[in-house]
Amino acid sequence: MKKLPEILSNKLAVRLQNNALRSLPLATDLVDFASNDYLGLSNSKTIFEATHQYLVVNNQIQNGATGSRLLSGNHLVYKESEKLIAQFHESPAALIFNSGYDANVGFFSAVPQKGDLILYDELCHASIRDGIQLSNAKAYKFQHNDFEDVERLLVRHPETTIYIVTESVFSMDGDTPNLEELVQLAEKYKAYVVVDEAHALGVLGGKGEGLVQSLQIQDVVFVRIMTFGKGLGCHGAAILGGEDLKSYLVNFARSFIYTTGLSPHSVATILTAYQELDKATEKLQQLKNNIAHFNQEKNRLSLKPLFVHSKSAIQSAIIPGNERVKSIAQQLQNKGFDVKPILSPTVPEGQERLRFCLHSYNSAAEISEVLRLLSIFVF
Numbered sequence: 559m560k561k562l563p564e565i566l567s568n569k570l571a572v573r574l575q576n577n578a579l580r581s582l583p584l585a586t587d588l589v590d591f592a593s594n595d596y597l598g599l600s601n602s603k604t605i606f607e608a609t610h611q612y613l614v615v616n617n618q619i620q621n622g623a624t625g626s627r628l629l630s631g632n633h634l635v636y637k638e639s640e641k642l643i644a645q646f647h648e649s650p651a652a653l654i655f656n657s658g659y660d661a662n663v664g665f666f667s668a669v670p671q672k673g674d675l676i677l678y679d680e681l682c683h684a685s686i687r688d689g690i691q692l693s694n695a696k697a698y699k700f701q702h703n704d705f706e707d708v709e710r711l712l713v714r715h716p717e718t719t720i721y722i723v724t725e726s727v728f729s730m731d732g733d734t735p736n737l738e739e740l741v742q743l744a745e746k747y748k749a750y751v752v753v754d755e756a757h758a759l760g761v762l763g764g765k766g767e768g769l770v771q772s773l774q775i776q777d778v779v780f781v782r783i784m785t786f787g788k789g790l791g792c793h794g795a796a797i798l799g800g801e802d803l804k805s806y807l808v809n810f811a812r813s814f815i816y817t818t819g820l821s822p823h824s825v826a827t828i829l830t831a832y833q834e835l836d837k838a839t840e841k842l843q844q845l846k847n848n849i850a851h852f853n854q855e856k857n858r859l860s861l862k863p864l865f866v867h868s869k870s871a872i873q874s875a876i877i878p879g880n881e882r883v884k885s886i887a888q889q890l891q892n893k894g895f896d897v898k899p900i901l902s903p904t905v906p907e908g909q910e911r912l913r914f915c916l917h918s919y920n921s922a923a924e925i926s927e928v929l930r931l932l933s934i935f936v937f
Contacts (some may be wrong), residue, residue, distance in 0.1 A: 577880040577881050578901045578903065583898075588894055588895055589928070590896050590917060590920070591914045591915055591916070591928060592896040592898045596845055596917055597760050597835070597841045597842065597845060598791070598918055599790060599838075600791030602834060605792075609826045609829075612829065624821070626817065631819030631820075632819065635826050636825055638829060640652045640654055642833075646832055647776070647798050648776050649799065651804040653808065653814070654795070655796065656817060656818075657793065658756050658787065659685040660814070661783050661785070661795040662685035665689060665811065668810040669781075669806070669810075670695035671719070674718065674721065675697070675698070675718050676690055676698075677708055677712070677721070677722045680701060681725075682754070683729055686754060702728075703724075708740070712743070712747040713747075719750070721752055722752065724737075724740065725753065725754040726758040726762065726769035727757035727758045729756070729757055729872065730900060731866045731872070732757075732868030732873055733867060734758075744778075750780040750781075752779075753783070754785075755769065755770065755782050757788055759784050759788065760789020760791075760838075760842070761789050761842075761845065765835065765839065766835055766838065780799065781798065782798040783798075790831045790835065791831060792827045792831050793827075793828075794820055844919075848916050848917070848918065849870065849871060849916055851925055852914070852916055855926050855929045859933045860933070861932065864876060864877070866911075871916045872914075872916075874913050878909070879910055880901045883901065883911065886935045890912075890931060893931055897912055899911070900913050912932070
């Protein structure tokens with residue numbers, strides 16, 4: 559076997575030297591403060607059994623041919639699932655993609671055209687940035703949640719088709735933008751708002767429908783990207799928008815066209831997970847209670863200055879330095895709590911952090927104890 563080219567080996571060596579080399583973690587039996595399975599739906603026996611029952615009743619187990627959805631992979635369950643997703647999110651249409659990454663890459667590489675402009679929050683996810691890199695449109699980032707900066711850029715580009723891109727919950731900080739203000743700004747300049755709701759699905763809103771719907775602004779937001787691998791506990795994603803947008807993506811989004819579609823089982827899992835989410839009000843309320851308890855405890859223990867302001871299920875304590883944040887994470891893991899360090903260059907140098915992901919199944923006692931330990935290890 560040939561060795562890795564020297565330039566690649568050198569890049570790995572730099573990561574190792576900076577204490578930033580990634581490796582694949584093993585599953586643990588630690589108390590979960592790391593996964594994005596906010597409602598615990600990935601382990602739902604109800605969803606598992608309902609998915610199997612759906613496939614049996616609809617004779618989809620035998621009809622499992624694979625391929626692009628434009629060839630042999632467009633199983634009947636897609637139609638029912640996309641209809642349900644659109645209804646749940648009060649959207650004219652929904653189009654399922656294999657993942658949130660595929661959805662973002664597909665949208666941004668296909669929809670904004672040459673001569674158009676994309677304005678995106680500087681903290682937007684890598685999948686959005688990768689999609690933008692594949693676009694023929696120009697792109698500028700704006701300062702995080704700073705809509706004065708957005709307007710400064712809008713004013714400089716009159717008579718241009720402009721897409722303003724943000725997230726309803728930012729994956730590293732856990733904070734949310736003022737979407738009502740952003741929509742008003744977009745209406746003023748006739749821009750198109752695109753919102754990635756990956757970390758809001760199953761967390762925000764009365765039924766976990768996301769931030770846009772909870773604010774009742776879905777009719778003036780051009781596109782929402784809903785990712786299922788977090789709060790919904792399964793695989794895949796959907797782009798929500800008009801029927802004309804759905805038709806355009808089917809014809810021009812390469813990450814949709816040139817890939818094998820999800821299996822009937824995967825799509826049926828999405829369908830049954832949405833049906834379960836529609837009834838999961840108790841789990842959603844428990845998650846909200848846990849978020850409130852976490853914020854109360856970090857105040858009580860004088861930890862608030864460490865944390866980025868967040869009322870979501872993502873809570874980040876800034877602890878600069880890869881070595882220090884990894885050390886504190888290891889101490890928490892040694893005490894039985896699965897808390898992951900986020901290192902540079904994933905986040906900017908000096909912004910390294912411990913990222914706590916809260917769930918409906920975390921107990922108040924677990925939250926209090928992990929924060930008590932953090933206060934000991936930090937101070």
